[in-house]
Amino acid sequence: MYELDESKYFYLLLLIPVLVAIFLWGEVWKRKKQALFADSSLLQKLSPEKSRFKPVLKFTVIATGLFMLILALVNPKMGTKVEKVKREGIDMVFAVDVSKSMLCEDMAPSRLEKGKQLVSQIINSLGNDRIGIIAYSGSAFPVLPITTDYNSAKMFLQGMNPGMISSQGSNLDEAIQLTEQYFEGSGNTAKVLVMVTDGEDHSERAQESATQARKKGIKIITIGVGTLKGGPIPIRNGNSVSYHKDKETGETVTTKLRPEALEAIAKSAKGGYINGANTKQVVDFIRKSLNNIQKTEFEATELANFQSQFQWFLGFGFFLFFLDIFLLERKTKWVQKLDLFNEKK
Incomplete structure (x- = not known):
């Protein structure tokens, strides 16, 4: 059992697709400008430590953090406690x-x-x-x-x-x-x-x-x-x-x-x-x-005592924003060893 305390804040989720569109446009614009400077193989030699995956990861972390903060504003409530009341x-x-x-x-x-x-x-x-x-x-x-x-x-x-x-x-x-x-x-x-x-x-x-x-x-x-x-x-x-x-x-x-x-x-x-x-x-x-x-x-009545859960979403959202500080756009050595994202190239 759950209820949404302030469902009107769901409208803020419209910000996320707008940010995705801006991010994708920025990536396309950067690649076009880089192509005017040099081809992709030369750019890779000039900046061997630059990761192609990290910018996407950073944006995903920020967008997820924003999503969590919006959920915190909505304040989902869970019926975690049922008690009898006279x-x-x-x-x-x-x-x-x-x-x-x-x-x-x-x-x-x-x-x-x-x-x-x-x-x-x-x-x-x-x-x-x-x-x-x-x-x-x-x-x-x-x-x-x-x-x-x-x-x-x-x-x-x-x-x-x-x-x-x-x-x-x-x-x-x-x-x-x-x-x-x-x-x-x-x-x-x-x-x-x-x-x-x-x-x-x-x-x-x-x-x-x-x-x-x-x-x-x-x-x-x-x-x-x-x-x-x-x-x-x-x-x-x-x-x-x-x-x-x-x-x-x-x-x-x-x-x-x-x-x-x-x-x-x-x-x-x-x-x-x-x-x-x-x-x-x-x-x-x-x-x-x-x-x-x-x-x-009156005879005993069962009442669901809905408790706010916003603090979990708020905490996780701030954690993701804090994590973003430590995510640099250069390649990560231990990730390169795993070669999960083709970082060795």
Whole structure:
């Protein structure tokens, strides 16, 4: 098992063929100039100690040394150590509303982007908890299963958008039901669902689903994004912007935050509701809520501990550059005796 820490430095390998081309051009140029001075047999008599092989050897050593230094910059990591780790925490699923109403810009930069920022900051504040992500609008869609890989979670989070799910609306009850499936293998681990939504277009079954979730030990925390005043839903086409209109009346649709619906859902699942306008307050609210939940120990997990190997490539590269100092272009006596490279001639 291995991974490359800084693979972008592989582009520096393009320097090596450039150096090869320059070296070959230089050798051809030197031979042409020498041919103008005298023929090859006379040149060999004039400089009997000059080796034809040594310049190639010196260049090969330098090019190999440069290759090693580039590999050191890339920093290959090897999974040389596997250890079992036990963690204590809770299982938490983030259900993010990706319906079109979340594109409303009454909360900068938009409700959806603000919601993703909130989830990202909450993840940054977590310790050993396991997390999963669900996207929902007219239906619910699993984005990331329960994991402790926070970096992957934030990466998947940034890619969430209304185009993920074709059916529109805010089907909160289906999101709750999908969350229950996420938690099926969690055993006795404490379970929390954090819903990030404006509360619009929720079905009447959402509160009933929240009650059922509570019976299964799932606590629901709702975060409202948007304002009570609300705003239109933008439709962007290149540089032009229009707004979503009602198909029957032709009037611009105004979408508003529905905190009462979110408060009812949270209350049904013995959780809590908070407005998402202030990021710090939201993070503090979540942290305080989690501190009141008893953490349980997860089963042992095997983790590959990747260790940097750059020092070996760096050391060998410097060794080759140091060796080049002692490689002279004249013939080597002991090599001449072996006659490996026709040095006797």
